[in-house]
Amino acid sequence: MSERGAIVWFRHDLRLDDNLALSAAAALEGPVIPVFIWSPEEEAPWQPGAASRWWLHHSLASLAKQLQQAGSRLILRQGPAGEVLQELIDETGANAVFWNRRYEPAVIARDRDVKQNLRDEGLTADSFNSQLLWEPWTISTKQDRPYQVFTPYWKTCLQAEPPAEPEDQPENLPAPDSWPESDELDDLKLLPDIDWDSGLEETWTPGTAAAAETFDRFVEDLAEDYNTARDRPDHQGTSRLSPHLHFGEISVRRIWHTLNDRIDDRRTRFASGAETFLKELGWRDFAHHVLYHFPQTANEPLREKYADFPWRQDETSLRAWQQGQTGYPIVDAGMRELWHTGWMHNRVRMIVASFLTKDLLISWQEGARWFWDTLVDADLANNTLGWQWAGGCGADAAPYFRIFNPTSQAEKHDPEQEYVQHWIPELTAGKTGVRIGKFPKSVRSGSSSPSEYPPPIVDHQEARQRALAALQQIAD
DNA sequence: TTTTGAGTTGTTCGA
């Protein structure tokens, strides 16, 4: 029987390199039909936010172009994924569907149904790992339980079977006799209605080419100073790979092997920086491990007693935080960087998260929702782990009474105040710096946006005492 | 089952 065709269902794996689903389809030597299905309602309540959709639009354009250069195409469709796949099978006569796994609770449930229905029809339906170094169920404690602490988790990973060598892009992607119809990219309406994305355009180039360049630059220029430079928001010391990794524009297995191959002497600064970076990729795996085994944590605190934590409802302070108007320059600089570029330096993410949850006593869920909508790298596993860690209610959050001091953090990590002056022009006499765009009505607070920099909305020392008192309330 | 050691990213206080 000749192969009738294989559908490759692209999701968070928008690349041709080391894409196991694509390789499996190509290996059948029949027609290969690449498809992306836009079905955000199936991921509710965590359907992609505005910044994610902007990135996705451009990443899909890049993927379509690459497929075209390889003699293939990208078919775009909208609607419930199972139904759309069925339509494509009917239209093309394909008898196999391949995809790479995702790990969000709603997506897992949807994919399980899709796979079962396809197999019930006697079709081939297989999924692969092209996103993580170690999938969540391959790592467990000696008591066969999931890990909740990173250090022993990572130790176990490093002693486990290492990630497979990456696979090269398939040489041939045979086209079907006739292509099924495709929506236009603009039909998906992924770009924002209002003119808000100019800062994103200035800052980012989605797609595999830029992902590869960014990683090359990290290897050549940044890795050897990574241990110290990564904590400096006023310098470009981090990899800036997070959105590329989220959408699978670069293979985490290829990163792993490229860096390990370059570590020939473990005592060099390069080796030390590279190992620290690989450990950060370990945190990415760990976040997926925790979300997979504790799927309720996207919405509920991992530590159950935090369900009773006395979070404050304070719309005014929340808006001030979102708009970068708290009166604490390092916090406001970070929040403005986020609004303008869709990204924030990791160190500053910790500072603004500590400020929201400890100084303002506003729940980590509020912070998670804002980040989800505004980050180009918004990732449910990473966002959930990070916010629960900051809120003190998540995995590995000890000591739970840790409260960042925004002033001393700024002195330590932005000593020349380059970062805050860049993002808060009204702090400097000449007022040079980035002027960020307006916020939509839904986000603006009652008063009109002040042109002068505001005084602090809370006194940190008082806020610290208030937070410690609140923490004590749930201690018993 | 019980015990023991240890935990990404901090801050403050007092010697």
Add this chain to the structure above:
DNA sequence: GTCGAACAACTCAAA
């Protein structure tokens, strides 16, 4: 200025 301890005890992971 520098250093170690306290924060205030908890929970996890391994033995």
